[in-house]
Structures are given as C-alpha cells and as structure tokens.
Amino acid sequence: MKTIGGLVIENTDNLWLRTWLLFSLKLHLSEHRPQSEHLAALAQLQPSTPLIIAISGAQGSGKTSLAAALQLLWAEHHVQSDVISLDDYYLEPAQRAERAHLWHPLFAERGVPGTHDTELLSSQLAGFRQGKAQAWRRYDKALDRAGTCSEPSSARLLIVEGWCLGLTAQTEQTLRPAINALELLQDPDASWRHKVNQQLACEYQQIWQQFDRLIWLNAPDWQAVCRWRAWQEHPLQQRGLGKTPAELEHFMLYFQRLTEESWRQLPDRADFILTLDQQHQLKKLTPDE
DSSP: EETTEEEEEEEEEHHHHHHHHHHHHHHHHHOOOOHHHHHHHHHHGGGGOOEEEEEEEOTSHHHHHHHHHHHHHOOOOOOEEEEEEEEGGGHHHHHHHHHHHHOGGGSSSSSTTTBBOHHHHHHHHHHHTTTTOOOOOOOOTTTTOOOOOOOOOOOOOOEEEEEETTTOOOOOHHHSSOHHHHHHHHHTTHHHHHHHHHHHHHHHHHHHTOOSSSEEEESSOHHHHHHHHHHHHHHOOOOOOOOHHHHHHHHHHHHHHHHHHHHGGGGGTTEEEEEEEEOOEEEEEEOOO
C-alpha cells in the first residue's frame, strides 16, 4: 500500500485497475477536478503486468466513443493504451460463406458469434498478456475485408469493445422460442440459434476469460438501440451509401436476441455499469465509489 498526493493506493494490479477505471469513468461523466488529481496520482503506479478492459454494449450505445475518450484521457496522464474491437476480427465474406454452407445460411451475415476469427483474437490476447507487442487486426467494414494492422506498441492497457462481450450461452428453454420475424421465418428449427449459442459457449468464453474488468453501457430498451443505430446510418444514407431503413430494420434482427439477453445477464456480471437514457445521455455510474 502506498500514499501519493493524499490518495491511498493498493499496489496490486487488479485493485489498481479498478480504482483507475472508477476515477476515469467518474471524470468522463462529470469532469470534476478531484478525479483528475486522483488519476495523476494513480498514473505514478502503472501496472507491472498487461491488463485488459472490456467495454460491452448494444449497437449504437457509444462503445467506440467511450473507448476513444478513455484512451485520450489516459494518454493525458502518460498511460498508454491500445483499443481494438470485436468487429476487427470479422471473418471475410468467403469464410462466412463457407460457414453458411456448412452450418446455416444466416452465418453469411457478419455480427453474431460464429462470424469472427476467434482463434486469432484469442492468440493475440494471450500474446498481449505475455508482454508481447501486438499488431492488432483492423477490419474495413465498407470493403468487408481485413485492413492494415496497427503498429505494435508497448501499451500495458488494452481496451476491447464489442456488442456481446461478457455474455454466456442461453438455456435451451430460452433459446427455443423465436423472438422475431428473422428467427421465425429463416430459422424455424432453431438450428442457427443453437449454433450461435454453441459458439458463444465455447470459443467466445475463452476470450471473455482474458478480461480483467468489464464495463457495460446499459441502453434503456431495444427500441432505443434500433433508433440509435439508425442515427449512425443516417450520414451514410445522405451520401447514397449504407443500408436503407428496411435493410437496417432487418439487419438489427440478427442482434436482438443477445442484446435482450444482456439485460438479464450483465447487471450481475459487469464491474461498472454506465446507464444511458432515451436521448443517449450517460446518466449514472454504478458503482460510483
């Protein structure tokens, strides 16, 4: 235990990370000076081992923006971090087509568990934990193919953001009934749902287990999620790009099941919860001390 600037700090990496995230998130919400002073003190005791922070949240909830804000805030305190997204590990169209042929046609659409290169992501996270600099994969969504990898860095903090991080497999009882038109019409025997669930139960849990802390952006309801995702698409639509409203409505159906499952699972699993209101404003941090 050590005292810096009047702040008592546990010199243990996991406890350091919890305190670091608490003051970072409080500062992000309120911009109060005391939190900045606490961060400055904590920055003098940077972790001795690499640590991984997960940010989970529905589409359009602000995961990318939060990750970027935290990375910038930490850089101001001379704490280097890397940021990656689960989306950066999408399988390319030919790989998804192969799974669509072998497993179910719905795997041709990227997004759900089973459409990511989990082997590569898991390997890179393990390498990061061993202190090996990683050239993180990037994915060009516009071209639907892997892009140029990031430059390797010596960062000891890694933020991983993604829409289903931290979720575990659903029970058979929960899985069986169709919840929307996509499942009812294109997955009447629930074979796609079972395969997604199987992927989530195995390969994805191996990734989640490498997270040290989980932050969850808690959206108010599914209608808000769809509305926020439509806001994201609007600039592209104005340029004649992106999905039409009908295409976007259909696309969101792929994500509905696990997004709704997050409201059942993540309140008890997340280390920090940032609650958003209907206007997409961050209203509350839990816990806040």
